[in-house]
Amino acid sequence: MYYNYWGLQKPPFDNVPDPLMYVDCHASMENAIAETLFAIEEGNECIAVVVGDAGLGKTLSLRMIIDSLDHNRFKIALITNPSITFVQLMKEIIGQLTGAQCNDARKVDLLEIFNKILFDTFDEGKRVVICIDEANVIKQTNLENLRLLTNMQDDQHNLFTVVLAGQMELARRLEHPKRSNLFQRIGTYSFIEKISTVTLVKAYVESRLNLAGGEKQIFTDDVYDILWEHSDHGVPRLINKICKLSLKAGETNGFNVIDGKTLDQIGKRFKTLSGTAIQKRQDEKRDVDTSIDIKRRVPTAFQKQTETLPREENPIVPFTSAWHVSAAGRKNAAQDDGLHVISDGVVALTPADRSGQFPLAESLPVKTLSDAPASSKMQAERGNEIDVVGRPIEIRIGRVRISLRIPPYIVKKAKDTTHENRMRLAGALAAQALRQYPQLISSPVMDPVDVWGEIRQSVLTALAAEKLANAV
Numbered sequence: 001m002y003y004n005y006w007g008l009q010k011p012p013f014d015n016v017p018d019p020l021m022y023v024d025c026h027a028s029m030e031n032a033i034a035e036t037l038f039a040i041e042e043g044n045e046c047i048a049v050v051v052g053d054a055g056l057g058k059t060l061s062l063r064m065i066i067d068s069l070d071h072n073r074f075k076i077a078l079i080t081n082p083s084i085t086f087v088q089l090m091k092e093i094i095g096q097l098t099g100a101q102c103n104d105a106r107k108v109d110l111l112e113i114f115n116k117i118l119f120d121t122f123d124e125g126k127r128v129v130i131c132i133d134e135a136n137v138i139k140q141t142n143l144e145n146l147r148l149l150t151n152m153q154d155d156q157h158n159l160f161t162v163v164l165a166g167q168m169e170l171a172r173r174l175e176h177p178k179r180s181n182l183f184q185r186i187g188t189y190s191f192i193e194k195i196s197t198v199t200l201v202k203a204y205v206e207s208r209l210n211l212a213g214g215e216k217q218i219f220t221d222d223v224y225d226i227l228w229e230h231s232d233h234g235v236p237r238l239i240n241k242i243c244k245l246s247l248k249a250g251e252t253n254g255f256n257v258i259d260g261k262t263l264d265q266i267g268k269r270f271k272t273l274s275g276t277a278i279q280k281r282q283d284e285k286r287d288v289d290t291s292i293d294i295k296r297r298v299p300t301a302f303q304k305q306t307e308t309l310p311r312e313e314n315p316i317v318p319f320t321s322a323w324h325v326s327a328a329g330r331k332n333a334a335q336d337d338g339l340h341v342i343s344d345g346v347v348a349l350t351p352a353d354r355s356g357q358f359p360l361a362e363s364l365p366v367k368t369l370s371d372a373p374a375s376s377k378m379q380a381e382r383g384n385e386i387d388v389v390g391r392p393i394e395i396r397i398g399r400v401r402i403s404l405r406i407p408p409y410i411v412k413k414a415k416d417t418t419h420e421n422r423m424r425l426a427g428a429l430a431a432q433a434l435r436q437y438p439q440l441i442s443s444p445v446m447d448p449v450d451v452w453g454e455i456r457q458s459v460l461t462a463l464a465a466e467k468l469a470n471a472v
Helices: 027-041 058-068 088-100 108-122 140-149 168-174 176-182 198-211 221-230 236-253 262-272 299-307 325-339 374-380 408-415 419-436 448-471
Strands: 049-052 074-078 127-132 160-166 186-192 322-323 339-343 346-349 393-397 400-404
Touching: 027 049, 027 058, 027 160, 027 186, 027 400, 049 058, 058 127, 058 160, 058 374, 074 088, 074 221, 088 108, 088 140, 088 176, 108 400, 140 168, 140 176, 140 236, 160 168, 168 176, 198 221, 198 236, 221 262, 236 262, 393 448, 408 419, 408 448
Parallel strands: 049 160, 049 186, 074 127, 127 160
Antiparallel strands: 322 346, 322 400, 339 346, 393 400
């Protein structure tokens, strides 16, 4: 084996969450572990959260937390694939806590069983800990179900703690204004960062080699600045991969040490072979480039919705938006986005294409009330009808206000079709809005699914009101 060539007893850089290979030179990771243990052991908290970008050590942190807990005081369940239904999630948790397969399939029965486990465990002088890895992929309905699950507590004590670990998408979901009731229940909120300096990267590498049984210098001192660059400035997973490949290359070529030149060649090959494995972060800009492939920003379900509309009748609905920004950011926002300040802390998006950054709404085949058939005009003039064609629908999404007019052909189709088709039409309209104005979801707290859903629901409400008015 390649590691025997270097006098090592085990692989030093395998990307597995082995607590025996934990290195205490990653400050943010140490803090996350300590804070989460406090939430479980002393803080009497019901939710603890650990977030960080890919490859920074969240899974290893969970393993360290589990290994650090006294198993005579805690019953622990670890969920590594939470992208399942709530019933499946509860069955897995109950199975791990009881040590027996759970065959119940009704949600109400599972909740009753879980509640009994909590109180039985408490009577034994223990508490339940549920660790959920990759929590960024958990279904949105399951997040709400987990929040409701935390209501199963004693008057004086939290009977269990849920530890959620996931990538930054988890943070965006939890911080969404619609989930404030869940966010407020978080006891500790930890963020794992990269290994912060070249010196600490060197300590990390040398410590892993020592834990694997190394007794001599394998990497020369000129390696670490190069490794820092190739590892995207301190991502542990990338450090491990590059160092492992370098050790293998050294064994294959009969080297005595790995120098900077060798590691640089390996690092470059690794970047070439892995393509997008190392992603350079770009400064976030609020300006919208119309050449950007919107498919990266809009979920696939939204793109499919747009296909339900005829191509020849595919007008883009004009929007006007008001964005709340900090006082420090108003000047930059106005310069970068073609926005203008309309009041303290509020910036309005100019619908016209003054800067060349935004599509010109007037240049698109947008239909208005004057384009509608005579029968539609007569209906719109009736006093008891809501004029959804001629009057904008005001929609509030968090601190953003948008205004849209529903095209007449959408209204016409919606009147003589099923509820399911109206849902498709409204969904297509909402999808077009997101595709045409991706800045609606550019904020990290704006969940594209929620924004799309709110726009769709507002369109459905307006269409229902129009249909009801026509029936009067």
